[in-house]
Amino acid sequence: MRKLIISLLVLCLIASPLLAQGGTEKAASEAEPVTLTVLWFNDGNESDIFMETMQDYLAEHPNIKIDLQIVAFADYQQKLKMLISGGNPPDVARMATADLTALINQALPIEDYTDTSVLEPQFMESMMAYAYNPEGKIVALPTEATANGMLVNKTAFKNAGIDVDELSKTWSWTDWEEAAKKVIAANPNLKYGLPVDFTPHRFSTIMYQFGGHFLNSDQTAMEFNNPGTIKCLKWFKDMHDQNLIPKSVWMGSENPAELFQAGIVACHIGGSWNVNTYKKNITSFEWGAVQMPAGDMRSSVPGGKLIASFKGCAHPQEAVDFMIAFADKAHSGKYDKQTLNLSSRVDSDIQYDSNASDFTVFTNELKVTPAYTANEWKNPNLSKVTGYAKEQIVQYLMGNIDVETCVRNVDAKGADFFK
Amino acid sequence: MTKFKKGTRQFWIPYLFLLPNVLIFALFVIIPAIQGLAMSFTDHGIFTEPKFVGFANFVELFHDEVFWITFKNTLVYSFLTVIMLVAVSLLLALLLSKSTVKFEKGFRAAFYIPSLLSMITVGIAWRFILGDEMGIINYFLRSLGGNGVPWLTDGTYAMLSVIMVTVWTYAGYYMLIFISGLQAIPGELYEAAKVDGASPWYSFRKITIPLLAPTTLVVSILATINAFKAYELITTMTKGGPGYATKFIVQQVYQVAFAEDRMGYASAMSIILMLMIGAFTVFQFAANRRGSDNE
Amino acid sequence: MNKQVKTEIGKTILVAILAILTLFPIIWVVLSSFKPQSELFQIPMSFFPRTWTLENYSESLGRGDFLLYFRNSLVVSVVSTAITVLINTMAGYALAKFVFPGRNITFTIMLATLMIPLQVIMIPIFLQLKRFGLLNTLWGIIIPPAATPTGVFLARQYMTTLPDSLIEAARMDGGGEDFIFIKVILPMSKPIVATIAIFSFMWRWNDYLWPLIVISKSRKQTIQQALAGFVGQLQINWSNLLAMTTITILPVIIVFLAFQNFFMQGVTAGAVKG
Numbered sequence: 010m011r012k013l014i015i016s017l018l019v020l021c022l023i024a025s026p027l028l029a030q031g032g033t034e035k036a037a038s039e040a041e042p043v044t045l046t047v048l049w050f051n052d053g054n055e056s057d058i059f060m061e062t063m064q065d066y067l068a069e070h071p072n073i074k075i076d077l078q079i080v081a082f083a084d085y086q087q088k089l090k091m092l093i094s095g096g097n098p099p100d101v102a103r104m105a106t107a108d109l110t111a112l113i114n115q116a117l118p119i120e121d122y123t124d125t126s127v128l129e130p131q132f133m134e135s136m137m138a139y140a141y142n143p144e145g146k147i148v149a150l151p152t153e154a155t156a157n158g159m160l161v162n163k164t165a166f167k168n169a170g171i172d173v174d175e176l177s178k179t180w181s182w183t184d185w186e187e188a189a190k191k192v193i194a195a196n197p198n199l200k201y202g203l204p205v206d207f208t209p210h211r212f213s214t215i216m217y218q219f220g221g222h223f224l225n226s227d228q229t230a231m232e233f234n235n236p237g238t239i240k241c242l243k244w245f246k247d248m249h250d251q252n253l254i255p256k257s258v259w260m261g262s263e264n265p266a267e268l269f270q271a272g273i274v275a276c277h278i279g280g281s282w283n284v285n286t287y288k289k290n291i292t293s294f295e296w297g298a299v300q301m302p303a304g305d306m307r308s309s310v311p312g313g314k315l316i317a318s319f320k321g322c323a324h325p326q327e328a329v330d331f332m333i334a335f336a337d338k339a340h341s342g343k344y345d346k347q348t349l350n351l352s353s354r355v356d357s358d359i360q361y362d363s364n365a366s367d368f369t370v371f372t373n374e375l376k377v378t379p380a381y382t383a384n385e386w387k388n389p390n391l392s393k394v395t396g397y398a399k400e401q402i403v404q405y406l407m408g409n410i411d412v413e414t415c416v417r418n419v420d421a422k423g424a425d426f427f428k
Numbered sequence: 429m430t431k432f433k434k435g436t437r438q439f440w441i442p443y444l445f446l447l448p449n450v451l452i453f454a455l456f457v458i459i460p461a462i463q464g465l466a467m468s469f470t471d472h473g474i475f476t477e478p479k480f481v482g483f484a485n486f487v488e489l490f491h492d493e494v495f496w497i498t499f500k501n502t503l504v505y506s507f508l509t510v511i512m513l514v515a516v517s518l519l520l521a522l523l524l525s526k527s528t529v530k531f532e533k534g535f536r537a538a539f540y541i542p543s544l545l546s547m548i549t550v551g552i553a554w555r556f557i558l559g560d561e562m563g564i565i566n567y568f569l570r571s572l573g574g575n576g577v578p579w580l581t582d583g584t585y586a587m588l589s590v591i592m593v594t595v596w597t598y599a600g601y602y603m604l605i606f607i608s609g610l611q612a613i614p615g616e617l618y619e620a621a622k623v624d625g626a627s628p629w630y631s632f633r634k635i636t637i638p639l640l641a642p643t644t645l646v647v648s649i650l651a652t653i654n655a656f657k658a659y660e661l662i663t664t665m666t667k668g669g670p671g672y673a674t675k676f677i678v679q680q681v682y683q684v685a686f687a688e689d690r691m692g693y694a695s696a697m698s699i700i701l702m703l704m705i706g707a708f709t710v711f712q713f714a715a716n717r718r719g720s721d722n723e
Numbered sequence: 724m725n726k727q728v729k730t731e732i733g734k735t736i737l738v739a740i741l742a743i744l745t746l747f748p749i750i751w752v753v754l755s756s757f758k759p760q761s762e763l764f765q766i767p768m769s770f771f772p773r774t775w776t777l778e779n780y781s782e783s784l785g786r787g788d789f790l791l792y793f794r795n796s797l798v799v800s801v802v803s804t805a806i807t808v809l810i811n812t813m814a815g816y817a818l819a820k821f822v823f824p825g826r827n828i829t830f831t832i833m834l835a836t837l838m839i840p841l842q843v844i845m846i847p848i849f850l851q852l853k854r855f856g857l858l859n860t861l862w863g864i865i866i867p868p869a870a871t872p873t874g875v876f877l878a879r880q881y882m883t884t885l886p887d888s889l890i891e892a893a894r895m896d897g898g899g900e901d902f903i904f905i906k907v908i909l910p911m912s913k914p915i916v917a918t919i920a921i922f923s924f925m926w927r928w929n930d931y932l933w934p935l936i937v938i939s940k941s942r943k944q945t946i947q948q949a950l951a952g953f954v955g956q957l958q959i960n961w962s963n964l965l966a967m968t969t970i971t972i973l974p975v976i977i978v979f980l981a982f983q984n985f986f987m988q989g990v991t992a993g994a995v996k997g
Binding site for chain 1: 474475494555559560561562578580581583586663665666667669670671672682683686687688689
């Protein structure tokens with residue numbers, strides 16, 4: 010037994026050099042070696058492409074090292090909040106628009122470290138909208154843009170005798186419904202018209218198309234209770250009741266992208282990020298992006314990722330320089346091209362290796378998207394209520410409450426935050 | 429049992445043995461726990477200064493509809509899970525403790541392996557099986573001409589699915605504890621009972637159950653505590669859905685604390701959760717003691 | 724005779740069916756890790772891979788970090804287990820064999836804290852670890868979780884069954900308390916030591932929340948953190964996830980099989996006396 014204890018202690022001693030390095034910085038030498046902590050989340054292999062893209066920058070700045078930590082998206086915001094409130098914010102972090110919105114006051118205004126007037130005009134307005142904090146200062150730079158949109162199983166439509174590319178140029182949701190029913194009838198293995206991702210963001214795409222909104226016009230209060238939203242909710246429930254939309258997504262945890270890949274649904278309201286996966290996985294039918302049907306109007310919802318730094322981080326100047334480099338035309342172009350994302354830069358001229366037409370469709374959707382959609386989504390109070398709103402929509406879909414109660418509940422909850 | 433007199437040097441011996449464990453625990457769990465729970469009396473966003481509000485959070489909790497739904501769900505889930513876990517693991521133990529089954533050790537291992545997996549793995553594996561369109565069971569049923577079962581898309585079924593998966597995960601773990609308990613019961617007692625003409629069922633009732641009581645207590649307490657804290661498994665499988673059907677308190681705590689940015693309120697919820705678990709535990713200790721008093 | 728054989732066969736068949744059903748999901752995960760990602764969502768669904776491929780494995784292992792995370796998890800699990808076994812048995816011994824003021828309260832508080840979901844106290848823990856300089860160190864995920872109440876609970880239960888007479892005898896022979904613990908108690912507690920070791924290894928290997936709180940430097944991450952990273956915002960990286968999950972299960976199973984005999988005995992004695 011004594012031998013055992015001694016060997017355990019020896020093991021501990023041997024292991025301790027491995028264990029104890031708490032990230033000490035080397036002593037300052039000529040070019041002040043700097044290690045930037047970068048927080049990142051992945052959907053596929055974005056982190057690999059990111060590092061690849063920035064290799065030349067790191068080569069030009071040999072004193073800069075990157076410590077890249079990948080955190081699961083589900084815990085990303087919590088991790089950031091913990092690090093920031095604990096006094097250890099990362100130097101740089103990849104931010105989804107929702108997370109940036111929640112942390113907008115903690116993000117670092119970059120004007121202290123660079124000339125922002127040069128930067129601003131380089132990016133699309135709808136994406137830059139997310140990068141301003143309440144004082145109007147820029148705290149982030151857009152790196153990728155995403156657009157919500159519709160992907161369709163072209164083979165299935167063909168089997169029903171419909172040229173979906175033509176039809177989609179002018180269709181409304183009513184036209185869509187008609188077409189979907191024909192497609193389902195013509196394809197024995199196909200069961201549903203359209204799954205919608207189980208997120209308030211995707212739902213809002215259709216909501217905006219029906220003329221609805223979340224907030225009142227000066228963003229002082231929640232106004233989920235409005236004719237457009239109610240019309241949309243009723244339509245949404247009707248589609249579920251008719252089984253044109255599978256119940257298992259919003260009322261289960263089925264993944265719409267999986268359903269689409271399996272060929273059981275005719276369309277999918279997802280977004281530009283699905284292109285990459287579908288390209289890899291779908292081999293049994295022809296697919297592509299088409300214009301979304303119009304409700305009262307056409308709309309998408311802009312989204313994307315930005316790169317930000319935080320107040321109190323260890324190396325703000327190097328962080329900001331790094332951010333600017335990653336977001337510049339050369340780097341973000343290369344990154345967006347290889348991750349198959351849309352660019353958020355005005356001057357982008359990305360030639361995608363494949364699926365160029367699909368990306369054109371998505372870009373066009375963004376072009377017709379009104380600015381207020383982005384403005385709503387960048388409101389930090391809205392982000393606190395969307396989880397609850399999603400739950401109330403489900404209650405309505407399940408038939409547990411009626412549509413008036415649903416919207417009123419959401420507005421009441423909003424009142425807690427829009428004080 | 430040793431009892432050292434106060435004032436002697438030896439008095440400190442037991443404290444010294446306890447010290448490393450208690451010290452670490454106090455520093456890294458108890459103190460943060462007290463700090464965390466103390467927040468329940470404040471209104472506290474993660475980046476804002478805490479503002480003392482007394483019992484306001486608890487009053488608000490009283491009227492919080494969503495909270496009570498999760499409260500009820502947690503109770504139902506925990507109650508049913510513990511009962512099923514005790515029953516199933518006991519059944520397995522009875523089958524696998526008397527060497528009447530071939531390959532006994534191998535089977536024991538098979539049932540134990542699920543508990544070794546991380547909850548993310550379990551959640552993913554079961555989604556592949558119970559998924560509505562993409563799940564293996566429904567696919568099989570439909571190919572035979574039947575309808576799929578709404579495992580994860582109907583409220584009641586979803587609750588049952590989650591309970592079933594929890595039992596699948598831990599039955600083997602508690603089975604092992606029961607096996608040891610069973611093996612500690614002297615075989616002579618059963619022999620004597622048989623000689624007296626007792627039926628197997630009678631032996632089970634009068635010998636096995638009473639002598640197994642202490643083991644049953646350990647199992648049910650550990651199972652209860654773990655059931656009330658269930659989080660990862662549920663979120664991976666159902667995300668709390670459909671609707672609120674499988675949303676439990678811990679999930680709500682997480683959402684309120686981080687998404688809604690109300691740490692104080694979330695902390696108040698945790699206190700209610702602790703009280704619930706505490707009540708169940710005390711009840712089980714009492715029931716167990718009363719049971720053994722009756723011998 | 725016939726009836727007994729029939730019951731035996733019946734029981735064996737029943738157990739076999741249950742065992743296969745139990746292992747089914749795990750086998751599914753392992754088999755799926757050998758399928759190309761496109762096959763995962765094809766209908767009709769496949770159980771055995773239509774196309775066997777190692778691309779999921781080569782892709783995940785090809786990233787040099789994987790081995791690093793594996794090593795981190797291994798180091799953490801082993802060292803933490805060593806510490807856990809030591810301090811849990813010490814604490815269990817004190818609670819089992821001594822009468823002293825504060826004995827019951829200590830035990831109760833330990834059990835009570837088991838009831839607090841860690842998510843709630845994430846930030847206070849973070850700050851506390853920061854105060855002690857344990858952030859971003861492997862020690863930070865080795866030491867704090869080592870003081871497991873469950874381990875103390877099990878040790879205590881087991882040690883109450885050890886005969887006092889041996890302890891008395893050793894004292895009368897002039898043995899010091901440390902001598903008694905090391906030379907008398909621990910040797911007789913091998914089964915529960917093995918039990919706590921297996922449980923502790925499993926808990927630390929599967930830990931997710933502690934590393935999430937403590938580790939913010941890539942080189943100190945553990946395997947569970949890496950696994951979770953494959954579940955993205957908009958889609959799941961199934962190929963990497965399934966392959967790495969399969970690899971991650973193996974060490975725990977190996978440790979279990981290796982310790983199985985000790986384990987069975989240990990769980991026995993630990994749980995019987997209430």
